Amino acid sequence: MESFRGQALSWTLKNGVVELALHREPCNEIGSLTLDELEQFVANLDSFNNQAHALIIYSEMKPGFCAGADLRELFYRSQESAPREAVAGVRAYLERIHRVLNTIDASPLTTIAATHGVTFGGGFELALVCDLIIADKMTRFCFPELRLGLIPGFGGIPRLKRDLGNAVVRDLLLTGRSFNATKLQQAGLVSQIVGEGESLRVARATAAQLGKFDRRTAVAAKKFIKPIPYEELQREIDIFCDLFVQPAVEVGLRRFVESEDAQPYLP
């Protein structure tokens, strides 16, 4: 399918570049709807390999690239069932999103996240599966999960460890503070910083440049340089599920979901 328009995302294939646009209100929170459509997307990914050389992931929503997992859906679903069933549901959801993200991570296409604004939690993890991050200077990256009594669950820690020094990973994870794009370019994660509203344009220009290279060589180079930490990714799911049954998580999620504070992301 060369193009698709869903409720949470859309994709098109044009001039050898697949563009995956996120457009779920308010800031592309990843719940079951987005996951269903992401699964449809990766089911089509193989079919792009002979027609495309690059994939760009971007957001059409003004506040940012993606605010992460849909915490309201996570909280209310977990309230509907007994703890053991709730954690089984969380595990099934995590295994599905990991399959999606691992597929994008391993794709032969060269992948670019074109980010702006809020790039938090699962949104940051979506950017981390891409080969390059091209960030609008207003992008803000954060792993706020410890504020909820959790760790990132969409592969964030293993992929950060793959790309960054451990001290930066600890800072992001253990403080839960957000970093601007300049800070993460200095750390080595962000490929290019561009002006406000320019990340998609620059990502397209970069994708056009990538199209000049021999595909077989580009695929071999990516496979050589970008190992996928499958064992750690599985371990992350186990730790997340162990933590999910702790009382602190329900308290943290409830506080977030019910908060009318102007700064609900700050506990």
Next chain:
Amino acid sequence: MTAPDETLEQILNLAANHFKVPREKLTPDEDFFKTLGIDSLQALDLLTRLEHHFRVELPDYELQGVSDFRTLANRIQTRL
């Protein structure tokens, strides 16, 4: 180093300009969430603009509970 009053004035001008609020409506001790009519995501946007403008790092937790321009200026001043 920027003087404290100058830091405060620069913040007020930046906020007025970006959020399109008349500068004269902004005062140092008012709740800027109410005056600017901003939510948490827009507050993050303001945080990033302030980091760029003053070339400092402002960890979110240092701004926890800060809702007036004067306190915000004082927090930024400690990093200049």
